Amino acid sequence: MDDLYRENLMDHYQHPRHHGPMAECDAEAEGQNPLCGDQVIVQVKLTDGTIEEMRFTGHGCAISQAATSMLTELVQGLTVDEAAALPSQAILDELAIPLSAMRVKCAVLGLGTLKLALHRSAGTPLPAEWGDTDEMVWS
Amino acid sequence: MTVSPLTPTDLARIRADFPILARELHGQPLAYLDSASTSQKPQQMLDAMTSFYSTSNANVHRGVYTLGVESTDAFEAARDAVAALLNAPSRREVIFTRNTTEALNLVAKTYGVQNCGPGDVIVSTVLEHHANLVPWQVLAEQTGATLRFLDIDDEGNLQLDALDAIAREGNVKLVAVTHQSNTLGVRPPVAEIVAWAHAQGAVVVLDAAQTVPNRPVDVQALDVDFLAFSGHKTLGPTGIGALWGRESLLADLQPFLTGGEMIRSVKLERTSWNALPWKFEAGTPAYAEAVGLHAAIDYLQAVGLEAIDAHEHAITDYALGRLAEVPGLRIIGPQTAAARGGVVSFVLDDVHPHDIAEILDRHAVCVRAGHHCTQPLIERLGLAATVRASFYLTTTEAEIDRLVAGLLDVRRVMGV
Structure with missing residues (x-):
């Protein structure tokens, strides 16, 4: 099982990066997967259209929380357009572990919530590919 | 009326009727502990x-x-x-x-x-x-x-x-x-x-x-x-x-x-x-x-529903005793076998039930994790999800032992 719960993933789960609320932010959204009770709240600080910092809070399984922690490092310094265009595969590559279809939803919860925050902040609609994740609850 | 539970000989004979129990997962024999979801099938039915x-x-x-x-x-x-x-x-x-x-x-x-x-x-x-x-x-x-x-x-x-x-x-x-x-x-x-x-x-x-x-x-x-x-x-x-x-x-x-x-x-x-x-x-x-x-x-x-009930009671009693040995494990629901059937929900420290079920799967132990189609109940209990192990006429003490060993491995992997 160590191929699944490998060291890097567990390190992010137990020591999440950029974790905890941000006093002032430019974009914010909450994502929940009611099937497993996973929840993340994403906050983003922007400078000139670039992600200065993404922070998150929440709770859930190791996959959802570690993937969101990895995401905070992945998107730092990206432009809003670059981050909003990140494919799910980017976070799956980051996790670098085999995931069943059910656990993929856990893995992309943070990314979907970040995209919602960025699109909401820019006043643009969430892309269609996030519209079919109907198990998720976005707010 | 007291009915004897199934004997080890009965259990071995019953288990031989269920072809899926011969399957191995990850190099280990299947321990199917999800009968409350669906039962496995005897050859006679097939x-x-x-x-x-x-x-x-x-x-x-x-x-x-x-x-x-x-x-x-x-x-x-x-x-x-x-x-x-x-x-x-x-x-x-x-x-x-x-x-x-x-x-x-x-x-x-x-x-x-x-x-x-x-x-x-x-x-x-x-x-x-x-x-x-x-x-x-x-x-x-x-x-x-x-x-x-x-x-x-x-x-x-x-x-x-x-x-x-x-x-x-x-x-x-x-x-x-x-x-x-x-x-x-x-x-x-x-x-x-x-x-x-x-x-x-x-x-x-x-x-x-x-x-x-x-x-x-x-x-x-x-x-x-x-x-x-x-x-x-x-x-x-x-x-x-x-x-x-x-x-x-x-x-x-x-x-x-x-x-x-x-x-x-x-x-x-x-x-x-x-x-x-x-x-x-x-x-x-x-x-x-x-x-x-x-x-x-x-x-x-033919097996006898009284005998199956007695077996489930005995195996649930055994499971509650063994699960109590796992540090950080909390049984959700009645704490004794007397007041319940062969279904045991539990949580383990703050490890998410999906992580527990996934690690147990690597031990070929099949349990359910989530809200079990009872969201209002899970919310009433102040939880987000539980792990559920459920037993039936094929469940053995050896399978419970493997569940417990798997849970100790969950603690190791998750660092709790």
Whole structure:
């Protein structure tokens, strides 16, 4: 099982990066997967259209929380357009572990919530590919 | 009456009948601990369906040719087997459905719609599976009736003290309750609830999906009015379940679904309904699955439902003792085997149940993680999810030992 719960993933789960609320932010959204009770709240600080910092809070399984922690490092310094265009595969590559279809939803919860925050902040609609994740609850 | 649990020899013989138990996962033999979701299948049941399809298949209640007669006889014999299993007064009271969910919906959309209206009260409980909760919510919305829920204590024991206030409110028409919680294994005091409901002039709908598979269930002794169960949890195939209902109630109801089979005569202007039970069985029924369910019932009765119940009690007692040895593990629900069936929900420190189930899968231990289709119950308990291990006539102490070893490995992997 160590191929699944490998060291890097567990390190992010137990020591999440950029974790905890941000006093002032430019974009914010909450994502929940009611099937497993996973929840993340994403906050983003922007400078000139670039992600200065993404922070998150929440709770859930190791996959959802570690993937969101990895995401905070992945998107730092990206432009809003670059981050909003990140494919799910980017976070799956980051996790670098085999995931069943059910656990993929856990893995992309943070990314979907970040995209919602960025699109909401820019006043643009969430892309269609996030519209079919109907198990998720976005707010 | 004391019945001996299954002996190790019995268990070995039973397990040899279940071909899937020979399967290995990740190099280890399967430890299937999710029977509350669905049961695995004995070869005898699989053979009965294969033999039926190989020799006698034809649509039922149609053909005058030999195959059609054999098929109809086999289908109706399955109905007799279900009637006998439940000690039903009449075979006309056994309606085949797809599963428990469809059986409960049938009651809501026939008896419920035809008997409930504004000002009436429907009573259910926070213990219920969504299948015995959502249909009553929809019924209340459709008819203007009010839906009241009985609460539990922190161990999951149903609290009946609200019944007095509900009785004063009056107009109670229907009480829907589970025979055994699929999440906690707790068994509500059905006899008290039935006595109370009948004193109010209400009918009782019992969700027996978790008890028909593993202990004697007698509709006359229970004195309920409707009872539902699923074939797939009862060693049978998917796609077949049954509703039992009192003939005096069923006789007056308008049909559930309409079409072929459920009619007596059809004219362009008007249709008259078939007799019970076929009035409620529109379209070609799952007759091959009924044959499978019949074989499953025969299997259960050959082993003995009292013996299966005693085995589940013994294995649950053993599991509760072994699970108590796992540091950080908390049993959700009754803490002793006395008050519950063979279903144990638990949490382990703050490790998410999905992580636990995934790591256990690497040990070939199959458990369920999540809300188990009981979101209101999980919320009432202040949780997001639990891990659930559930036991049946094939479960061994060795499988429980592997669950415990797997949980110790969960602690290691997750660093708790």
